[in-house]
Amino acid sequence: MGNVEKIESGARAARTTLVSGVVLALIGAVLWATTGGIELPVVSPSKVGVVLLVVGAIEIVVGLAMMIGRSARGRQG
Numbered sequence: 786m787g788n789v790e791k792i793e794s795g796a797r798a799a800r801t802t803l804v805s806g807v808v809l810a811l812i813g814a815v816l817w818a819t820t821g822g823i824e825l826p827v828v829s830p831s832k833v834g835v836v837l838l839v840v841g842a843i844e845i846v847v848g849l850a851m852m853i854g855r856s857a858r859g860r861q862g
Contacts, residue, residue: 802848805844809841814834
């Protein structure tokens with residue numbers, strides 16, 4: 786695998802991580818906002834929404850860090 790393929794692969798991975806984080810955060814926010822009064826025997830959907838929101842936020846941070854790290858490496862050499 787050449788340098789160009791590695792760069793393109795890294796950019797794609799960062800973009801995918803960022804997009805999946807946004808999607809998870811949106812789904813989590815919708816669940817949290819719309820299912821406040823619903824209680825299920827095992828877990829409430831609003832708690833699942835909060836967990837998805839947090840996981841999505843973490844993925845967004847990781848995706849941004851991957852993009853920033855990749856651009857910093859590109860400037861160095």
